Amino acid sequence: MRLLILVNSIDCIDENHALLSNAFRRVGYEVILGEINAISANDYRYLTRGVLVPRNSEPLHPGAAVVGTRETYFLDECQLVWVMALPQEHVARDVWQMLWLASLHTPFVNSIEGLVFMNTxxxxxxxxxKENRAFSYISSDFSLLWERYQQSSDQWWVAKPPNSAYGLNVFLLPPNGPNVRTILQCLTGNAVTQDEIGWAGAGGFKPEYAILQQFIPxxxxxxxxxxxxxxxxxxxxxxxxxxxxxxxxxxxxxxxxxxxxxxxxxxxxxxxxxxxxxxxxxxxxxxxxxxxxxxxxxxxxxxxxxxxxxxxxxxxxxxxxxxxxxxxxxxxx
The missing domain is CATH 3.30.470.20 (ATP-grasp fold, B domain)
Incomplete structure (x- = not known):
């Protein structure tokens, strides 16, 4: 049985890649660490670059490179594929499309539909x-989020992008905070300011989405x-x-x-x-x-x-x- 784990880099694997690769190898699987940003097609058969980890080699360690010869591997020659990284933004659309097509013939641990639409x-x-989630507003319109904050400015709030991870750009907003207006403008793309700089919108569409969420004590x-x-x-x-x-x-x-x-x-x-x-x-x-x-x-x-x-x-x-x-x-x- 062969498992393909798709990662961002096989030169520096993370804790999940190491632990789970080792565990699959312990039960007899062949494990390939492949590059998610190198997904390609050969007459509409999908493949990527990667390294087949020898069964009898030493356990993989977080932060280390995968040792071995880099070759190309077809996804349909694997019995299971596990996407453990997100593709780079400028190739993401093509990568997701090809992976979805590949998943019609090969089982994926986490479905492409789920990763694209629910990893947010x-x-x-x-x-x-409802009782297990914080009340939230989501918008790319700064004025709407600012108005909602002002209506309840005696409360603590959290503001963050809907599609980021690792705590990136997560702000704690205190009651009547002096920087809240600036933070909400920043998270929604500074659209008003950029319109002024870009001569009334000539620079293109600028807004970005942000979440304004009640702080949970x-x-x-x-x-x-x-x-x-x-x-x-x-x-x-x-x-x-x-x-x-x-x-x-x-x-x-x-x-x-x-x-x-x-x-x-x-x-x-x-x-x-x-x-x-x-x-x-x-x-x-x-x-x-x-x-x-x-x-x-x-x-x-x-x-x-x-x-x-x-x-x-x-x-x-x-x-x-x-x-x-x-x-x-x-x-x-």
Whole structure:
């Protein structure tokens, strides 16, 4: 059996790529690490550049390069494909289109439809019950978001882009904050200012979308990253923000810690995981500040490595067992 894992770079693999590659190899899979931005077509058969990891080689380590000869591999010669990275913006449309076509013939751990349409903060309104999501406004119109903020300016808010990750451009807006107007202008593309510079719109369409979301006090107590495979909770860890930051993202200086996951949190995470399974998503990282869900992470969610660091237990074998069983069942239907 052969698994293709699509990543941004095979010169520096991340924790997920290493842990899960090693786990699949332990159960006898051939694993190819391939470049997502090198997807191509040969007479409409889809292929990419990559390295086949020798079965008997040493385990892969986060941050290391994949050692081996780079060759081309056809996706339809693999029994499973796992997209663990997002393509670069200027080729993303073509890459997603070719991957979707490839997925008509080859199983993908996470569906292309799910990755394109549900790997966004927009999807929270569909996936989550109302009581588990923060009230939000979404618009590319600065004046609308500014008006909403002013109507409730005695409250704390969070402003952020709907399609970013790793805590990028997430702002905490205090009541009557002196910089809120500037922040909302920036997040929506500074359209008014750019129109002035570009001679009344000659520079083209400028607005960008932003979310204005009510601040959830539960976040201050710390978030939990919950890893769900095939609708089952397999691992989790807590996250404490850096003392100089409101964001608890590990990439922004947050720290992973060992915490308990309560039965209500497990039930909520598995409810979300099962709903995502209906859209072809078999692996997700869910950020929870119970009873609220902050974000869904579908492309390459961290969590397994940090949970192993916090608890001393590697759950990657359990993830692989669940995924193999799920796709084996699908083939038998």
């Amino acid at each position: 903060k927009h999807s929270l309104g569909y996936v989550l019950p 539960e976040v201050a107590k710390g978030e939990k990253r919950v890893v769900v495979a095939c609708g089952k909770v397999v691992a989790w860890h807590g996250r404490h923000a850096h003392p100089d930051d409101h964001r608890s993202n590990i990439s922004q200086g947050g720290k992973s810690i060992a915490v308990d996951l309560h039965s209500n949190e497990i039930r909520l995470a598995e409810l979300i995981g099962q709903k995502l399974m209906a859209h072809g998503i078999s692996f997700v990282g869910i950020d929870i500040a119970y009873p609220y869900v902050i974000e869904l992470n579908l492309a390459s969610p961290g969590g397994l490595y940090d949970a192993a660091a916090a608890f001393g237990i590697d759950h990657s074998d359990q993830v692989v067992e669940l995924i193999i069983a799920h796709f084996k069942k699908r083939r038998s239907l």
